[in-house]
Amino acid sequence: MRHHGIVAAGIALALAGQSAQASEQVRLTGRSAADDELQTDIVRTITLYGSAFHCPAPSVIAADLLNAASVPARLRPDSPEASFEEWDATFCGKKQRFFVSFWPDPKGGSFLSVQYPYPADAPRAAVR
16 A cells, blocks of 8 residues: 655646647645655646636645545445545636545556545545
């Protein structure tokens, strides 16, 4: 299982655009159990929602760990090693909340789920 890491404030992740546009910079803050590669995949997935918010990319994303015991069964994958997190992305000044879960793939790597809108019965991270 991955160890819990701290995402340092001010880390900038370069995101390859869907077009030939210059890369957007997203500042990632908070705490995540995801390794650097998985964090990059989560940021890329969240960035894809930008068109729904009429904004090309978030400027900042704050991640926080959730208590796995508080996650309802319907939101849990069939893996005892799943991690659950709340990721708040700021798109053009408006915060959007995402429910992120990930778990190891027995063949290597990880499975990833990013849900929007944030499920009403999902736990919330501690007040930031």
